[in-house]
Amino acid sequence: MPTIPEDQRAAIIEAMLADDGPPSHRALAEQFGVSKGTIYNVARDAGLSHLWEDRTARTEAANASNAARVAEHRQALELESLEAAREILARRFDSHSVVVKTMIGAEVEEVDNGPEDWRNIGQAVSNLTTSATQLARLESDLAGAGQASGILDDIEAGLREARLRREAASRAGEE
Numbered sequence: 001m002p003t004i005p006e007d008q009r010a011a012i013i014e015a016m017l018a019d020d021g022p023p024s025h026r027a028l029a030e031q032f033g034v035s036k037g038t039i040y041n042v043a044r045d046a047g048l049s050h051l052w053e054d055r056t057a058r059t060e061a062a063n064a065s066n067a068a069r070v071a072e073h074r075q076a077l078e079l080e081s082l083e084a085a086r087e088i089l090a091r092r093f094d095s096h097s098v099v100v101k102t103m104i105g106a107e108v109e110e111v112d113n114g115p116e117d118w119r120n121i122g123q124a125v126s127n128l129t130t131s132a133t134q135l136a137r138l139e140s141d142l143a144g145a146g147q148a149s150g151i152l153d154d155i156e157a158g159l160r161e162a163r164l165r166r167e168a169a170s171r172a173g174e175e
Helices: 006-016 025-032 036-045 049-090 115-138 142-174
Strands: 095-102 105-112
Touching (some): 006 025, 025 036, 036 049
Antiparallel strands (some): 095 105
16 A cells, blocks of 8 residues: 655645644545545544544535425425315316407307316326325325325315216216
8 A cells, every 4th residue: 555755644634634624535635636545544544534523414414404405395396286286176167268260360268168178187187196196205204194195085086076077067968
């Protein structure tokens, strides 16, 4: 194992003991033209490995903070997906405006939702609930699983009700 000259070792140790805290292992390795392993070894041999413990703790705290922020964001997305699905379901029987071209221009007509609209609404709600379910599965803390499950049950009941109404409307149209 090649050794580094004592004057270089002393310079590395001096840099480790800088007043503003030690630079990273990578920065020291680049500064002195040695490997990170050499920096680790010099620190260990000089009894200075503890200098990076605070930085490790700060990194762990930052990682925990980032994980909490990501979990909050994931939960917000999940709730937004479910709320969007509820809103879509609440308006599934509303009419909507369409532009109809005529010989003299265009007219706007109000039309009721029909089978194609209901199919599109069903697909949108299905996509939203699938996204919400996948986000809930990613969540490692199962504390909110009951609430998410209840919301999904409500949406499923709404879809079932919409299908029954659609079928009833279809039967009424056939008679």
